[in-house]
Amino acid sequence: MRSRAFRLTLLSVAIVLVVALVASAVAAFVVVRRPLPQVGGSLEVTGLRDEVTVTRDARGVPTITADNPHDLFLAQGYVAAQDRFFEMDYRRHVVAGRLSELVGENDDALEADKVIRTFGWRRVAERELGLVEDTTRAALEAYAQGVNAYLDGKAPSQIAVEYTVLGLQVDVDAPEPWDAVDSLAWLKAMAWDLRGNYDDELARARAYASVRDVTRVDELFPAYPYDLNAPILSAQDLATPELAAATATSLDLDDSGLQGALDSAQRALDAVPHLVGEGEGVGSNSWVVAGEHTASGAPLLANDPHLGISAPGIWTQVGLRCATVDDACPYDVSGFSFAGFPGVVIGHNADLAWGLTNLGADVTDFFLERVEDGRALRGDQTVPLTVRNEVIKVNGGDDVSIQVRQSAHGPIISDVIDVDAVARAPLADGITGRQYEVALAWTALAPGRTADAVLAMDTARDAEDIARVGRLLDVPSQNIVFATTDGHIGYQAPGRIPVRNTIVGAVPSDGTWPRPGWDPAYDWQGYVDPEVMPRALDPVEGYVVAANQAVTPAGVGPFLTDDWDYGYRSQRIGSQLASAIAAGEKISVQDVGALQNDQHNPYADVLVPWLLRIGIVDTFEDDGQQLLRSWDRVSSADSAAAAYFAAVWKTLLELTFADDLPDGDLPDGSSRWLEVVRGLLDDPASPWWDDRTTPGLLEGRDEILYQAMITARLSLTQQLGRDAGSWRWGRLHSAAPEHPVLGGASIPGLVRNFVNPDPIGVGGGPSIVDATAWDASEGYAVTAGPSMRMVVDLGDLDSSTWVNFTGSSGHPASPHYSDQFGPWAAGETFPWPFTSAATTADAVDRLTLHP
Incomplete structure (x- = not known):
């Protein structure tokens, strides 16, 4: 999560707070503990119709039991506000483009506000409120009632310590009431961070401007290795008809104009705070195994979404139970949710469990627009831009006013930075005096019914119900794996996926490159019919693995994207499951949990054999290579070889590509770069190996491998x-979650130490099943990782396990702020009781809410 937007603003605030804390330890103790919620006894809550029971386990995880849906979601809102209201308030300010309103004068906060106002996330959410089903709207409104019941009559200092800190610098009034649109707008932030291939689309164009060769650009974006890593579904698994794929187009633009326009787009988009995560590592693992192959005789389901790390973590754990489950009150569900949104996003009910991973469908396109005097060229005429x-x-x-312009394709995002930064260049047809503007087409900017999908998932019972969820879940597009207590397993691909014309030309028209907005042939032609989205029930393999890889075999099914994760995680998971099944082993919950923590390094499989061929004479310089000779290729935290290999990989990427790519485009080391390097290793004289900064020398593969080591x-x-024998991967590779407001390096240490859990060295890495990602262009610190882990046993739901990234509470003074972080880092999980008897037996606190 990016939080630079206001950390500098709070530096002087934090210094004042440090002085205050030192001056009066007793007062500090009162200040930080004052917002902690009441979790026992009874409370009167405005808006309830009947009594509601809230029990909490030893980690503070609530299970809420109510007699009707209104009270259930009202109580969920109340409990969420008890535990995490500042997080909710921060998020709603970000997604509404109102960060400056919360934190005061700060250039970065203002830039973020301008970008998000240009997108109009909250405006879209307002339209969605009128689109969702009545029951969903009622749940959203009840949830808001519960949040507001908690806020009623409380001073900001009673709600969160962050307001006390902010109050030393800016005016802090009582938080405004929560409303249903605040919850819906959060879905836009989730969709933004999981939107698909826009980074690759821009990177292709910038790389082309640098190397001026489409073929060489293609080498940096290799095709998915279907021969090496299997897609989610095989041809025999598919239950949907084939939809023809769209490919190939031409982008006939002057290179310098393209480069400038795309650079401006990138800077604008980078200003948006990321609330879920961004870049390499934002993906997920999920899989499901049929009961015939499990120890319990019933399906097992696993999920661990890989998202940005923060304190508190992204998810909240919750159980939602109707006292009597029937048509009038159908909820009996437990799992992971977002603070600020009703229901459970990932988890299980009494009949069905489900997991989500990012499908990565291409749902964004950049359109370059020819604009003059407020009108955009469209075919042989011009049309006015929409302005607000x-x-x-x-x-x-002082208030800041901005003008937002929109073309037929979407908001003009190049308006959110200095207009002089937008390239002005002659066009290929010889017309001059126009400038390229950059518009963003994105499926999430049209109102949708994702909120309906979440609540429909919570009550799903079978594959037919999941298919309905797939028709509702517009954005973000997610892989759904599921299993039922009566023995079925399956997969469903949902999402609003654009259909693009096939236009023959120099580069593809499939959405992988920016598009000329003045040619209507490049406009989206509607969306893929939900009925033809890939799905499968009870596949012959006996398992389904969905870990961001390609969904279907090449050329089969609707076109979703060409920019998949390259499938090394999914292949490792699938091969381990297939081996166990072939050996006749019965897979247990513990086996699945161990596989979630698997740290086998596929980069080593590709690269180590080549590194060991290189001769190194000097015994000091050879120490690292010697580590690789006996390495088991497991990137555990205590591995010296893993530390050395990571340094070699990082250096190899820099030596090979830094001289060819634009500034700021160094490889991040993701699975794409593993596939790029795998392809280059068989070509020792490839131009990519040569270092253009050494005139007169022509480096090849072996020289670069030697220099990297x-x-x-x-x-x-x-x-x-x-x-070298004392090196440890965990000393380089640590997980260090930061508070979004008070966690950065500019904040004094006493405050940082209070709000940031102590960093922990961990194993794993990108494209490893234990996906603790790091960015090879920057350093080794964990940038994203398993935001939670869960394993569900459909034969005995009370035998399921789970762990959250940090803890259940958003209050730094709470014992549950980070009590799960250490176990998470160690690969441990906790029992996950579900039935009424089990949750009652596990409860350590009991709170009764009454009207």
């Missing part, structure tokens, strides 16, 4: 010491 004004309030400062040895000597 937005006013951004700045806490303690020597440089890595010297680098780790400086970082970890001369003795």
